[in-house]
Ligand SMILES: Cc1cc2nc3c(=O)[nH]c(=O)nc-3n(C[C@H](O)[C@H](O)[C@H](O)COP(=O)(O)OP(=O)(O)OC[C@H]3O[C@@H](n4cnc5c(N)ncnc54)[C@H](O)[C@@H]3O)c2cc1C
């Protein structure tokens with residue numbers, strides 16, 4: 178049974194409230210030709226599915242739906258694959274319940 | 276931005292930061308608190324159970340004022356396989372007491388209220404302000420912070436780092452290590468809304484009585500992890516968390532696990548027909564005693580999740596955060612009342628006081644459990660739950676097989692799966708770590 182293909186994370190993110198800081202992504206992926214195992218792990222481990230593989234086989238990030246958990250930081254900051262910061266004050270996800 | 280000088284700056288308005296700021300302000304200190312969220316709680320995620328004793332020490336009248344959901348009269352533990360669960364329930368009318376011991380809460384709402392008490396005590400709170408860096412002075416001493424607001428640095432005698440599990444500032448400044456994949460769990464959570472009467476009927480509750488369910492087993496697919504279902508007044512908090520290292524190793528997705536947990540035949544009827552209003556995720560420190568970093572230094576202390584002060588075995592964190600925040604503030608207050616500088620030597624009293632509290636004593640008791648669970652995750656979270664479920668089914672199903680034969684078959688299945696030495700070893704290891 179492949180549960181993953183049945184779950185649409187995008188739909189889940191619609192429940193949430195975000196204040197997107199356009200033009201200031203708080204997480205960046207270092208330019209690469211072939212992704213490291215750590216970067217590839219983020220395709221699955223990120224709970225908001227922010228990481229995707231582009232047509233050239235590189236890992237890209239779109240931070241708009243990020244729930245700021247820090248999982249990608251823990252996995253891929255030590256290898257230098259990503260740069261991770263908090264969004265600027267006031268921006269990002271705004272939990273109503275938490 | 277802020278010209279004046281403060282006695283203390285607190286980074287973060289979560290449980291630890293609020294406890295620290297409140298305690299220092301009540302001792303007459305001039306405190307600035309900085310929070311990156313739109314309001315306190317807007318970035319925070321918890322299950323969430325609030326432990327009354329630790330809250331009472333900070334705000335004795337919280338029961339009358341705070342936004343509380345339900346007081347807990349029942350706790351359930353579920354050991355799950357794919358189609359069943361073996362459960363232990365503890366329910367007692369004793370918990371319908373005048374000053375209940377535990378409550379469910381909704382963190383975003385609770386933190387807002389907690390923060391109102393902190394401001395009443397005289398703390399200056401700046402929200403929508405991300406601290407980007409710690410400022411160092413002579414001899415590597417921390418003398419203040421830099422924020423993403425335009426007007427530069429703010430100075431204080433001491434900085435209390437209550438920045439939560441990610442702890443960016445402390446790690447960037449080299450005060451402690453970055454959290455590691457085998458030291459933190461990732462939890463995903465949803466809020467399911469249902470009419471109050473429906474929740475009370477499904478969970479067998481009256482009025483504001485509450486129940487929580489903690490679940491482990493094949494739901495984590497062999498990874499070290501747990502699920503939880505907590506009843507609030509008009510919604511159910513439901514989530515599941517596993518070690519980040521396990522997610523990395525297995526390529527399981529967090530939302531896939533959550534979805535499977537929700538579809539489990541023991542869980543689905545509890546949330547049937549609900550409206551989901553939020554999807555969140557957060558890390559939980561799971562490294563225990565052995566992962567606690569240096570807790571103080573020249574001009575700084577660290578409290579709460581940022582210091583890995585979290586008891587994953589008992590699912591306690593916010594109470595350790597509150598207590599460490601309060602104790603750090605009391606220690607700072609002591610140093611200040613003596614008119615002495617906030618040096619590492621003087622602030623070391625914080626660690627001494629914390630060592631004497633339940634925070635460190637509890638974490639020390641379980642110091643060997645996290646590594647055991649992490650290295651034996653297949654056995655504890657896959658093999659045993661399946662075996663136990665099979666044994667239970669064998670025990671209760673009436674099918675004409677003589678009982679002695681049934682018992683023999685059950686025993687055999689355990690031995691086949693783990694061998695005698697394996698079973699004995701697991702039992703000893705578990706007992707030793709628990710002791
Ligand atoms: C799913 C889940 C379930 C849990 N269940 C329970 C439970 O039932 N009971 C329990 O007791 N504990 C539970 N915990 C643990 C509990 O939530 C934490 O231990 C507790 O919140 C830690 O408090 P804290 O103040 O240290 O950190 P947080 O509550 O995380 O607060 C940190 C604050 O600092 C702010 N911040 C961080 N960096 C900066 C910066 N650079 N600038 C400005 N602000 C910043 C953040 O926005 C945040 O408000 C649970 C945790 C999770 C994730």
Ligand code: SF4
Nearest residue numbers: 223243244246247249
């Ligand atoms: S912080 Fe969490 S939600 Fe955001 S991109 Fe990283 S893993 Fe995904």
